[in-house]
Amino acid sequence: MPHLQGPTETRTSSGVLVTTGGLPMSERARELGAGVTRTYIDGAWHDAVTDERWQHHHPATGEPDFTVCVSSSNEVDRAVRAARRAFDEGPWARMTARERKLALRPLGDLIRAHEREFAQLQSLDNGLPVTVGGGFRFSAHFAADVFEYFTGWIDKLDGLAPPVYTEEINNQLITIKEPVGVVAAITPFNAPVMQFAQKVAPALAAGCTVVFKPSEYATNVAALYARLIERLDLPTGVFNLVPGTASTSQALVAHPLVDKVAFTGRRSVGEQILTTAAPGLKRVQLELGGKSPSIVFDDVEDIGRTAQYAMSLVSMGLSGQLCSTQTRALVHRSVYDDFVAAAAEQLKEVHLGDSFDPAVTSTPLVNPAASDRVMRLIEGAIAEGVRPVVGGNRITVPGGGNWVEPTLFTDVTPDMEIAHEEVFGPVLVAIPFDTEEEAIRIANDSEYGLSAGVYTRDTSRAVRVARRLRTGTVGVNSLFVATPTAPFGGYKTSGLGREGGRDGLEGYLETKTISIPLG
Incomplete structure (x- = not known):
């Protein structure tokens, strides 16, 4: 039997509960069969052609637990060419709507049947607590x-037949929708179960073929998806998986036979993708970073509950490692002090530790570089005169782990680095405002525009302010709640295109117009 270390509980000075001990992550990896050493190309699994392996360390403990193969440029080339053949020569893009719909329909039930395995592999990959991974947004059910939502669109992708415009051009025009072609899909570490579906589902429904490259911190989830897709009656080459690191992504984006790149991740990488994709004019869909504001007015029903909710968005779940997280709290000055006091109290609800422990609430940062970067921003803010009400420290636990204490900053002005730089960690800044106009100005004073929140009992104000915010999504009295039917994406440097809803499907389609002379 594997050795089970006795748990030890301590609390930080801000009240955060930290539990250490438990089953070693290397044992969990063995139990779950974790580690990906093969590619899935042209309908078959293949051993990696090189011995290069990337060593994964679990973010909660720092333990080495499994390895991932690094697909070479030759393997990427094989995968893209398989997808190209499947698109150009195979039946997938030319199937009838009914045939493609029947081919994809079983996948929803297969995913639900493996719900527990998805949650466990996600937790092993990126440290997301299993209880959070079972929640709707991050779950196999979602x-x-x-x-199923995008499969339902397959037989509804109709075009138009506009009336004849003028007697001088007596032609009937019709428009039809066609798949864009070979899609390179590249996803981040933070929500791998959801991210896979958001990119692959609309691509396959549209009739595209896919080469999928997951983050090295989320490869086990992608491999499980590949095993389930293997059980479908899809033509070979329609779906391909190439695990690896940044070099694998670079080879995939640069490949001349790729028609579209769909990427979620850092803004800097998105800019590199645009540059790499430019020579062939590839279609590019990007979901990038954010510095999302929450605007808290003085008429909220319960300022204490609102403050604790705002703090929980960075302290619980993914610990701020979600691009749409509301990390700037703009609070009306009359309730500002009450907001700050209540938000600080929320840290007593935070429980850090083994991501497989049902009591644990929060994810560690994904790697040491991420925790170092967050700490540099925290220390830079303090040097700039910002006051940490709670937090601001690195949490050191026996054996390691990438833990930073959830942090609440006051005395922040909108021009400070901590107020405009994406932290991607458990940090909330609180900024006071006096008028609605000032709040909107501060909220829009950002190079990002992914999401926002408006907190008020006045519905007219909520809609009025939401309309004026330069951001792709707005939640009223909550975080924006993603559903399969809702378009999601950003303004400004937060990205290009949308995921979800009919808008998300359009990004994988081309529109062709046919002109038929009538006389």
């Missing part, structure tokens, strides 16, 4: 809903 992913299954996404696949």
Whole structure:
């Protein structure tokens, strides 16, 4: 039997509960069969052609637990060419709507049947607590809903037949929708179950073929998806998986036979993708970073509950490692002090530790570089005169782990680095405002525009302010709640295109116009 270390509980000075001990992550990896050493190309699994392996360390403990193969440029080339053949020569893009719909329909049930395995592999990959991974947005149930939603669109992709415009051009025009072609899909570490579905489901429904490259911190989830897709009656080459690191992504984006790149991740990488994709004019869909504001007015029903909710968005779940997280709290000055006091109290609800422990609430940062970067921003803010009400420290636990204490900053002005730089960690800044106009100005004073929140009992104000915010999504009295039917994406440097809803499907389609002379 594997050795089970006795748990030890301590609390930080801000009240955060930290539990250490438990089953070693290397043992969990063995139990779950974790580690990906093969590619899935042209309908078959292949051993990696090189011995290069990337060593995964679990973010909660720092333990080495499994390895991932690094697909070479030759393997990427094989995968893209397989997808190209499947698109150009195979039946997938030319199937009838009914045939493609029947081919994809079983996948939703297969995903739901493996719900527990998805949650466990996600937790092993990126440290997301299993209880959070079982929640709707990050769960296999959500992913299954996404696949079923887009499968439902397959027989509804109709075009137009506009009336004859003028007697001088007596032609009937018709428009039809066609798949864009070979899609390179590249996803991040933070929500791998959801991200896979958001990209692959609309691509396959549209009739595209896919080469999928997951983050090295989320490869086990992608491999499980590949095993389930293998059980479908799809033509070979329609779906391909190439695990690896940044070099694998670069080879995939640069490949001349790729028609579209769909990427979620850092803004800097998105800019590199645009540059790499430019020579062939590839279609590019990007979901990038954010510095999302929450605007808290003085008429909220319960300022204490609102403050604790705002703090929980960075302290619980993914610990701020979600691009749409509301990390700037703009609070009306009359309730500012009450907001700050209540938000600080929320840290007593935070429980850090083994991501497989049902009591644990929060994810560690994904790697040491991420925790170092967050700490540099925290220390830079303090040097700039910002006051940490709670937090601001690195949490050191026996054996390691990438833990930063959830942090609440006051005395922040909108021009400070901590107020405009994406932290991607458990940090909330609180900024006071006096008028609605000032709040909107501060909220829009950002190079990002992914999401926002408006907190008020006045519905007219909520809609009025939401309309004026330069951001792709707005939640009223909550975080924006993603569903399969809702378009999601950003303004400004937060990205290009949308995921979800009919808008998300359009990104994988081309529109062709046919002109027929009538006389």
